[in-house]
Structure formats: C-alpha cells, structure tokens
Amino acid sequence: MTNCAGCHGFSMISIFGRYRNAYDHYGFASTSMPWEDAGALPLQDYIDIVAYMMRESGFPSGDVELRPIRDVLEQILPAQPGRR
C-alpha cells in the first residue's frame, strides 16, 4: 500500500502470470520500481510484495518466508496450462 498502490492500486495483483518466473517479476520490480525512485526499497521488501501479489492471485503460500535468492525464485513458475 505504501510504496506501490499509490500508482498501481490493486490492478496488478494478477500480474505474476506475465512473467516467466518469480525471479523475473522480482527482478523487474526491484530494479525499476517505484517509478520515480527505482530500487529505493530493501530487497526483502520487494520479495515480500511479489509474495503478496502471488498469494492474492491464488498461488499457494509456503512454510518459509520467500527470500530474494535467484536460484530459488527461478523455480517458481506461474500456472500456465500447456506450457512449462
């Protein structure tokens, strides 16, 4: 709400499906957002935001907190029928 919703509102909740994996989503947000002050947040805040958007769009949450670790994030894929 504080850092992103001012411009995006709730319209981007389901955006995860546009990315190849969670790392792409996190990578874009953490290097390009917020628009006027890109990269201003701690990396863990970006991954928390990505995790929030994934959960709100129906992705199951795990037992451990998501961390900004590339190898892990690249294995988290949006559900895309007919594509792996």
Ligand code: HEC
């Ligand atoms: C000052 C306004 C502003 C704020 C604050 C902002 N954004 Fe953005 N965001 C934009 C604009 C403008 C675009 C379109 C950029 C483009 O098309 O290159 C965008 C695009 C995006 C996209 C890609 C959208 C798409 O359609 O693929 C993502 C993901 C995103 N923002 C995430 C975030 C996150 C996460 C935050 C909070 C850390 C944030 N934004 C804060 C203005 C903002």
